[in-house]
Amino acid sequence: MATSSTTAGRTQNVTIDRTTSATIRQRQRTQRTITYILLTVAGLMFAFPLYWTISSSLQTWQELRSFTPHFYPTAPQWSNYADVFQAVPFARWLLNSLLIIAITIPGTIITSTMTAYSFARFNFVGKGLWFVLMLGTMMIPATVTLIPQYLLWFKLKMINTYVPLTIGSWLGGSAFMIFLLRQFIMSIPRDLDEAALIDGANPFHILWRIIVPLMKPALTTVAILQFLNEWNDFFAPFIYLNRQPLYTAAVGLRYFQYIPLETNDPRDHLLMAAAAIMTIPVIALFAAAQRYFISGVVLSGLKL
Amino acid sequence: MATATQSVSRKARWSPAKRRENLYGYLFLAPWLIGFLGLFLGPGLASLYLSLTKYDVIGTPEFIGAANYVKMFTDDDLFWPSLWRTFYFAGLGVPLGVLGSMALAILLNQKLKGISVYRTLFFMPSLVPLVASVVLWKWLLDTNFGIVNQTLIGFGITDPPGWFSDRRWAIPSLIIMRLWSSIGGTQMIIFLAGLQGIPEELYDACAIDGAGTWHRIRHVTIPLLTPTIFFNSVLGIIGALQTFAAAFVATEGGPGYATWFFSLHIWKQAFDYFNMGYGAALAWFFALIIVGLTIFQMRMSKRWVFYYGE
Known part of the structure; x- marks a missing residue:
């Protein structure tokens, strides 16, 4: 028409x-x-x-709490940034977040690549069903599985450990990332696998020597997405961690919202400094790997 | 017995290649399969069972049939309001977000000098961690000391909204925050990819016809972007309906339950009151709503989503 x-x-x-x-x-x-x-x-x-x-x-709380807005600090209070680390164990919380990220990135990369390789290259019985079920997990809200999972970790005395927060990444990671990697592997010509197979390579060799080296851009994207997911995650650490020293930065940030009883001084200036501190690593990552943010999602087959 | 021998004989007939496919297929699938069964399917079924029980963690689950489901519909003052609120938030926030991202992508898809600087600029807010952007917007929208209200007062509006501390404005405030942090993000990048997939010849045809910009957008760009609009809407709605952190960090569901979304309701029942059985029932009901809505959207999509070249 x-x-x-x-x-x-x-x-x-x-x-x-x-x-x-x-x-x-x-x-x-x-x-x-x-x-x-x-x-x-x-x-x-x-x-x-x-x-x-x-x-x-960079302002004092008195400056922030005035009825005429101060568009820039009269005298930049750089000490606010130091005070953030004094007021609460914010350094500890940032390190905790980084620790979780350091555990989950290799897990996601290894196991979601394996899963994606399986779906992309092997014709096994039940593949169609498993694939549909995997995609289905994307629309089921986390709360459905959360209660029994919590009870399980509770019985295993794993509350207040990082096990509940990290184990999933070593068991396939997220469906979204598996799908992304599967699309990427499917775009690699099979001729390469078959040539290696004739030369006597087994599937592990093919994955490690041929597929993985070609997957670097997709794996970088996955690592970045995993970093962002964990850095931002609020719900899971909030549920599973209730001891202050174990908090992640995302959970700990809330603590500046409360006005401490001893001094009764508002802490908006510290809250803003802490928010800036939390944002800086993400901006740095973006500056270093901008093209993966912009093109990574797209090139890996999100196109419909 | 008969089926067992049948499957054995079928296995015997499998060629070495076919056996290899199955062996390695499942070998590489194993980590995910363990996770799926142990962290997803198992807990999912367990929560279905729990939803039929009364369980407070300390004792053993006591089977009570469908009583939890009856309770939520008839004897829970917060159930319907929290469901309605969740839909209000998603129903207003997601369309605005999708339209905003699309409009921005159309503006940013032009071949103009310095356009990549603008793309980066609009992408930046999506990099701010959610919790950080919540505290930031609470500060911007502070009733007395926020820059937004101080500006409004400067313009002569003597009675500006209380935003997060006003029951009527709390959800719109969350939507404003969400729009700021998501319009220029991944959603817009997906739109840009969609725009770049539109064949140039269609625009050439428009130029020859002398069609104006609006006509071109209305009759070429938007119809060809419908698959992208659909994709972003489906994902957006699934995400928005599950909003927890934003509402919890901003207002803890308040003021006066104004941002008491359904996921807060589930959390409160399960993890604050330890009504695990009732919480599981709420969670299952909510999952059915989300899955049903997604399937409905997929059905409806056949009426309005246009795939070029099919």
């Missing part, structure tokens, strides 16, 4: 093309100006909260 109407239009309009080209150019120019204005206004609105975090994190 659409194509037939456009071809009809094409023959009709060719003659008037030249006379209108000047107006078209004019129109393009105004359009470009409007785009820039829209993008700049929206961009400033998006960037402002980020600026505001930094600016607020």
